Amino acid sequence: MTRPGNPNADSGPTRSAHASESTRSASTDAVDEALKTRTMDEAPVGITIADATQSDMPLIYVNAAFERMTGYSPSYAVGRNCRFLQGEGTREKPVRQMRAAIENEEPVTVELRNYRRSGELFWNEVTIAPLRDESGAVAYYVGFQQDVTRRKRAEQAASDRATRIEHERTAQARLLERLDGIVAEVTEAVALASSREELRQAVVRSIAATYSSAWIGTYDPATETVEPHASEGDVGAAIESVSVAAGDDGERSVETAVAAAMTDRRVRLEPIGPEEPAEAAAVAAVPLHFGEAVYGVLVVYAQTEEFRRHERDVLTALGRTVAIGINALESQRTLRGDxxxxxxxxxxxxxxxxxxxxxxxxxxxxxxxxxxxxxxxxxxxxxxxxxxxxxxxxxxxxxxxxxxxxxxxxxxxxxxxxxxxxxxxxxxxxxxxxxxxxxxxxxxxxxxxxxxxxxxxxxxxxxxxxxxxxxxxxxxxxxxxQAHETRREFVAEVESRLTPRQRAALVRAHTSGYFAWPHETNGDEIADSMGVTRSTFHQHLRAAQRKIAAAIFER
Structure with a gap:
């Protein structure tokens, strides 16, 4: 009878009549039962086996990865049907799919919402497959579970992001029906920009072509200041940074306008001060915000004070358009991990x-x-x-x-x-x-x-x-x-090759000075901290070192 927990024992293509006995021995006999069991116990995905000969199909085996993922120990899970992972948030459709596959004695893969022992919801990708005995009857069902919560959240976030972008595009289309001229120019500059720096430069060039001059600053919430990044035309005396906390007490009209606009999230207009550009008559600070995120401020200088009375709507539209562009660029770079x-x-x-x-x-x-x-x-x-x-x-x-x-x-x-x-x-x-x-x-x-x-x-x-x-x-x-390939990405790729024990042995050895000479600690001490023997610690450490070396030289 096929051993439970070894779904591949009787599978595979039919061997040729000319295949040697040594070939068969190398692929089957050389892998003993202990190694097969250890492979299942230490697999990085959850593995369960259910007894199909009993009416409620109770679990008879769960591995360590299942316990880590769900919080349920083998002593709790064994003897129960795996439906204890389900709850109010579990949809019926994937459950029906699994039930139908079991009735038809077929394998199936579904994604469904399960509950950890702590009560936390997570997305579980479950694959179940029947295991047959020597007579061909289904005796067991083996299940593979993988936590795909992060992927599902990313998919939902991408869908929400696409919806928001589509809504913003619709709103922007209505805006452009009402406003033309400078708004159209800035919108084109935003649409063509491939980076924040390119966007800033293109926007201030477009503004300065219509008005006197302009600059864009980025908000730093840690220092509560706005730092100028790009300018076009005469913007007066150099501005290193503007404190948002200054409010109406700024020494220069531009500082007052910037601080007020950032605090109130509304366009602030001020008459020009003595240290401002000579050809300008007024200055406007336009906050750049999208939702709850405030990216900075756009400062526009105009040659006439008529600017103060008639163009607030235009400036508001400009700020909104620029913020949408920054947000879109940020979304793209986030998706690429840049x-x-x-x-x-x-x-x-x-x-x-x-x-x-x-x-x-x-x-x-x-x-x-x-x-x-x-x-x-x-x-x-x-x-x-x-x-x-x-x-x-x-x-x-x-x-x-x-x-x-x-x-x-x-x-x-x-x-x-x-x-x-x-x-x-x-x-x-x-x-x-x-x-x-x-x-x-x-x-x-x-x-x-x-x-x-x-x-x-x-x-x-x-x-x-x-x-x-x-x-x-x-x-x-x-x-x-981030540049491709980043240090974090390389480290993540290397770490993905290590088992938890291999990584733990490597981290402890490195941190405690094991690789220094003379040793600051010894293998017995580290093995004791891990709860393993010294020889087991060295096996994990050597395996980790081999994988790191392979990753480096593969580059």
Missing amino acids: SVVRFQLALASHPLGSFSEALSCSLRHTGTVGDRGERSLLFKLDGAAEVDAETIHDAAEAADVSVHSILAAETDTPVVELSFDETPLAELIREYSGELCGWEVSEGVAVATIEVGREALARSLAADALDCLSGADLRSYRRRE
């Missing part, structure tokens, strides 16, 4: 800050490992050479932090592997599709570095964090263009 917004949030109240303060040292984030039931972080304790293990554990308990292991304990900078319960910041990052890239912790303050692909999402995430998190402060905020 740009990202990176900012830092300082948190005065965080478990890492409390842990650092209790030890009177700084924490330097050096890696993240995922071979436990929860993600754990590796930190070097800078300035904690005299701190012993007992002190570290006491500080962790006081800060509500879990210490899993202490590596390189006898060196000047011990390495601590720790984890902590999910914080509101982690929930916000997940909600806005952000990525937590690292931590810097000192003097009781934890600074998180966060990356978000869309500027609108980045601004919303930063704003919500400042509103919701006590003592939060925005330290820096900048847009970063």
Whole structure:
């Protein structure tokens, strides 16, 4: 009888009568049952086996990936029908498809919404296939599960984005029926631009051709200033940056106009000041905002004060058109992975800050490992050479932090592997599709570095964090263009080749000074921290090193 859990044991093309016995042995006998079982247990996708001979088809096997994905342990899942993953959000159609395939004894692949043990909804791509016994009757059903939530969210986001762009195009068409001249010129410049810089230059050229002169500035929410980026014509004395907090107290009329326009999100008009261009009579600041995202300001100089009374609608249309162009460019670059917004949030109240303060040292984030039931972080304790293990554990308990292991304990900078319960910041990052890239912790303050692909999402995430998190402060905020191939992409590609154990062994070895000479730690110490034998640790480490070398030389 075919062994459950080995759906391929009796499959494959018919062998030639001339095939040698050694060939058959190499493809079947050489792979023992233990290796087949280990392959299923360590597979990166969820695998389940259900007993088709029982009325409710209970599960008789689930692998580790299934438990990681759903939160349900084998002791809970085995003996139950897999419908315990379903709930109110599960649509009936894919369930009917699976039921029909089982009745027809056929394989099928569906995508449906399931629930983790925590109650969290996720998209599950499920493939089920029948396994037959020696008589040809279906004895088992093997299932493969893969979490495709991120892909489904990306598809939905792309659909929503296309709908919004289509709505904006419709609104823009109505606008152009009412306005012509300068709006048409700027719209053409926006449509033809392939980058933000090209868009800025084209817009100010179009404006200056009709009015006296113009410049565009970008808003930096971390410093609350507008930084000029592109100009055309005489814009008067040089402007390095304009504080949005200046309001009506700006020293120059252009500063007053810019600050008011950014604060009120409306066009602000001001008579020209003594330090402004001599041929100009008025200046207008036009906020560039799309939805909740404020990209900056367009400053326009006019030669007559008639400009102040008759052209507010035209300026509003200009700002809207430019903002739509910037948003469209951002969307394109986000889809291609060409740009990202990176900012830092300082948190005065965080478990890492409390842990650092209790030890009177700084924490330097050096890696993240995922071979436990929860993600754990590796930190070097800078300035904690005299701190012993007992002190570290006491500080962790006081800060509500879990210490899993202490590596390189006898060196000047011990390495601590720790984890902590999910914080509101982690929930916000997940909600806005952000990525937590690292931590810097000192003097009781934890600074998180966060990356978000869309500027609108980045601004919303930063704003919500400042509103919701006590003592939060925005330290820096900048847009970063990525070149192909980026370091992050290469690292992600290499890491995709590593198993969780291989990556964990590599990170721990590197962080704890195992590769230094003389060794700052030894294989026994690292193996103990992983809960494996020294020989197993070395097997994982050598496998990881081989894969890294292969990735480098394949380039």
